[in-house]
Amino acid sequence: MISLASLKWLPIRMLLPFALLLVSGAIIGGFWWFEVKREMAAIEREVVSLQLQDMHRLVGHLQSLLLNGELKNIASELSDFGSEPNMQYILLTRPDGHILAASRLGWVGQKTDALEEPVLPVLLQHRKQGKQNHVYVSEDGMTVWAHYLITYPPENDSLRSRDFGELIGKFDLALTKQAARHRIEQWVSLFATLVLGSAFLLWLAMRYAITRRMNQLIAAANQASKGNFSARAGLEGSDELAQIGKAFDSMIERLGRETMRQRQLSHAVENMAESVLITNAKGVIEYVNSSFTRISGYSAEEAIGQNPSILKSGKHPTEFYKALWRHLSQGKVWTGRMTDRKKDGSLYLATVSIAPLLGADGRITHYVGVHEDISEQQKMEMQLMQAQKMESLGILVGGIAHDFNNMLAGMVGNLYMARKAAKDLPEITQKLARVEKLSFRAADMIKQLLAFARKDTVQLKTLDLTSFIKEAYKLARVAVPEDITCLSYVSNDPLCIECDATQVQQMLMNLLGNARDALRNVSEPKIILDLQPYEPDATFISQHPEATSVSYAMLSIKDNGCGIPDDVIERIFEPFFTTKGVGHGSGLGLSMVFGTMQSHKGIIEVESKPGLGSSFRLFFPISDKSAIHDMPDKSKVWRGNGERLLLADDEPLVRDTISEMLCIDGFTVDVVDDGLDAVEQFCKRPDAYDAVILDVVMPGMGGVDAAQKMREVRPDIPIIFATGYDREHVLRGVEGLPGIVSLSKPLHSETLHQTLTKLLHKNFGRSDT
Numbered sequence: 001m002i003s004l005a006s007l008k009w010l011p012i013r014m015l016l017p018f019a020l021l022l023v024s025g026a027i028i029g030g031f032w033w034f035e036v037k038r039e040m041a042a043i044e045r046e047v048v049s050l051q052l053q054d055m056h057r058l059v060g061h062l063q064s065l066l067l068n069g070e071l072k073n074i075a076s077e078l079s080d081f082g083s084e085p086n087m088q089y090i091l092l093t094r095p096d097g098h099i100l101a102a103s104r105l106g107w108v109g110q111k112t113d114a115l116e117e118p119v120l121p122v123l124l125q126h127r128k129q130g131k132q133n134h135v136y137v138s139e140d141g142m143t144v145w146a147h148y149l150i151t152y153p154p155e156n157d158s159l160r161s162r163d164f165g166e167l168i169g170k171f172d173l174a175l176t177k178q179a180a181r182h183r184i185e186q187w188v189s190l191f192a193t194l195v196l197g198s199a200f201l202l203w204l205a206m207r208y209a210i211t212r213r214m215n216q217l218i219a220a221a222n223q224a225s226k227g228n229f230s231a232r233a234g235l236e237g238s239d240e241l242a243q244i245g246k247a248f249d250s251m252i253e254r255l256g257r258e259t260m261r262q263r264q265l266s267h268a269v270e271n272m273a274e275s276v277l278i279t280n281a282k283g284v285i286e287y288v289n290s291s292f293t294r295i296s297g298y299s300a301e302e303a304i305g306q307n308p309s310i311l312k313s314g315k316h317p318t319e320f321y322k323a324l325w326r327h328l329s330q331g332k333v334w335t336g337r338m339t340d341r342k343k344d345g346s347l348y349l350a351t352v353s354i355a356p357l358l359g360a361d362g363r364i365t366h367y368v369g370v371h372e373d374i375s376e377q378q379k380m381e382m383q384l385m386q387a388q389k390m391e392s393l394g395i396l397v398g399g400i401a402h403d404f405n406n407m408l409a410g411m412v413g414n415l416y417m418a419r420k421a422a423k424d425l426p427e428i429t430q431k432l433a434r435v436e437k438l439s440f441r442a443a444d445m446i447k448q449l450l451a452f453a454r455k456d457t458v459q460l461k462t463l464d465l466t467s468f469i470k471e472a473y474k475l476a477r478v479a480v481p482e483d484i485t486c487l488s489y490v491s492n493d494p495l496c497i498e499c500d501a502t503q504v505q506q507m508l509m510n511l512l513g514n515a516r517d518a519l520r521n522v523s524e525p526k527i528i529l530d531l532q533p534y535e536p537d538a539t540f541i542s543q544h545p546e547a548t549s550v551s552y553a554m555l556s557i558k559d560n561g562c563g564i565p566d567d568v569i570e571r572i573f574e575p576f577f578t579t580k581g582v583g584h585g586s587g588l589g590l591s592m593v594f595g596t597m598q599s600h601k602g603i604i605e606v607e608s609k610p611g612l613g614s615s616f617r618l619f620f621p622i623s624d625k626s627a628i629h630d631m632p633d634k635s636k637v638w639r640g641n642g643e644r645l646l647l648a649d650d651e652p653l654v655r656d657t658i659s660e661m662l663c664i665d666g667f668t669v670d671v672v673d674d675g676l677d678a679v680e681q682f683c684k685r686p687d688a689y690d691a692v693i694l695d696v697v698m699p700g701m702g703g704v705d706a707a708q709k710m711r712e713v714r715p716d717i718p719i720i721f722a723t724g725y726d727r728e729h730v731l732r733g734v735e736g737l738p739g740i741v742s743l744s745k746p747l748h749s750e751t752l753h754q755t756l757t758k759l760l761h762k763n764f765g766r767s768d769t
Helices: 012-068 071-084 118-127 174-225 240-270 290-296 319-329 376-420 426-452 465-479 501-518 538-543 589-600 652-664 675-684 703-713 751-762
Strands: 087-092 100-104 134-137 143-152 162-172 275-280 286-290 333-343 349-359 363-375 463-465 486-489 498-500 526-534 553-560 602-611 613-621 644-648 668-672 691-695 719-722 742-743
Touching: 012 071, 012 162, 012 174, 012 644, 071 087, 071 100, 087 143, 100 691, 118 143, 118 162, 134 363, 134 376, 174 240, 240 463, 275 290, 290 363, 319 333, 319 363, 319 613, 376 426, 376 652, 463 501, 463 613, 465 486, 465 498, 465 501, 465 526, 465 553, 501 526, 501 553, 501 589, 501 613, 501 675, 589 602, 589 613, 644 652, 644 675, 652 668, 652 751, 668 675, 668 703, 675 691, 675 703, 691 751, 719 751, 742 751
Parallel strands: 486 526, 644 668, 644 691, 691 719, 719 742
Antiparallel strands: 087 100, 087 162, 134 143, 143 162, 275 286, 275 363, 333 349, 349 363, 463 498, 526 553, 553 613, 602 613
16 A cells, blocks of 8 residues: 555645646536536426426316317317427327327327337326326436326216326427536636636745745755755745744754854864863774874874773773773763873873763763873973972062161171271271171172072163173182182173173073083083183174174183083073982073073073083173273262251161261261151151151051152152162162162162262252362
């Protein structure tokens, strides 16, 4: 049996017109059949009814003629009756079958059996069967037969009438029915035209309302099947097809969003920095992303179909993997670190997250693993730990610097006063001057510590590198053991450069320290320091395109130690990179050297051979400026003349020493021990003070806040900040303002006097003395 689903249906654009034609044909045929049947039946009923009336009237008239004895008029009456439309004939027979009278004169005198009317004998038999006096329709419906008995009236002495004959009439319905059928066919044609026209209009309407819109829906579906999820049917209206179109558009929109989300998810997974692999429930790899290939070295073709054990490094015991799979088999996510092996055999540390995927039945169908190579992260963690150590060291150095500078300030101040008191004793003043020089050298060492801990600012000044290296080398030489031969070849020509003396000093110490460490277990250790002028040649310029200076000062430090391996030399300037053991190096020394050379627009070259030693050459651009000496010009320092100064410092020794120094030099000094007292004292007599000297860090209120309060009362008051900390850190926001100067402890007497000279000279307009 053929099912509907197996049929090949025509397209709707053809099926609908065909269905309309079938329905229209069925309606027209049914209408024609119904109307014909109805009309034929009506004609038969009408003719029968009329024949009954006419025959009853004729029979009555004939019997009246018989009663009156007017037999001759009977033939005339039948002739007139036979002329009726559609009446074929009417005849009167005798009981023996002879025709007495008929509408067809040729039949008179003949017997009914001689006529070619097979029905007449049948009708004559009706009399015997008692079926006379009735009108009926033939079986084919085309003839109406009338059969009546004509009798004489009964005689006087008899109650029974005598038979005279039988009256038989034949009425033809063919023409009447043909006319009726023709009329019906005209109506049916008109109706068919109306129906077909209506069907055509309906087809047009359906073509517009259904077929065209269905084509829109089909076109949108085809576009969506090709991946164009922006296609829309765009059907308007509220009918069923419009609702289907809107539902389709909504479905396509959701499908597009879902497809886009899946594409984005797939793209995100494929381009993740972490490697992603998916296995089935048995642990067979079914998918890996590009990062898996990048990290492990296995291509997708090599990995798919394998087990994740291809990454097994052998660094974890069997119990580790058993516990892992036991955890996953419970449907839980496992996260941890493990060491994996790459395709080339190298190992790497990875953070691994493995999640089981459950099916609809709650059973595990797949596993998704995400591996992140954290080798670099591990290095950064170590670097962060080292940076935190450096930060802690910086905090420690900052605190030490403050206290140490305060102690040095007291020492330097007292040495200055002692030299003043013993000015007539040259031997004593000379020794005191040496102690004072050592004190300031100790202060320079504190500056180097601050620079190392990033607690001091970079200040580029013109410096004679020749004289500076000679002094700095003496200081740095102390860190080199005596069994190492140290040779120095320093040019006698002045080589002026723009540099930060503290950083250059630190750089020299780092290079000498590295040279010292490289000379361990060397039989005849030797370090050679060389400083000479250098004129760059074409080879040098081609190797260093950034070299723009016409002349350089070349500082070279060479040793005959272990040297640097070829696979390491490219990384020696990386921060935190070191080949030394734990506790023997931070990995910052050479990176600080490299950073210092960059900030000084210099160039660094390294030459090394394992087992033969290393040579570092530093090229500083030579400046055309003259060297600036840190020692103040005593010729521009004038003694005080009773000017009143307000001094605030929380350290009694420092406060008393500076106060006594200033009093010896002719100033009047009022002292307080914190910022609050300083502000209170100043506000009482703001115009009485010519300048204020403030320690930056004091309990209660610091020097910066106190200075702001004083400036609110008297905006032009000169202020000197004295600090043992990093000046940039503690004076941020006020240094550089008019009438404000900052000095680092310990205060050099001449520097303090020269600063007061400049500030008071501007206020009073005094000339230098």
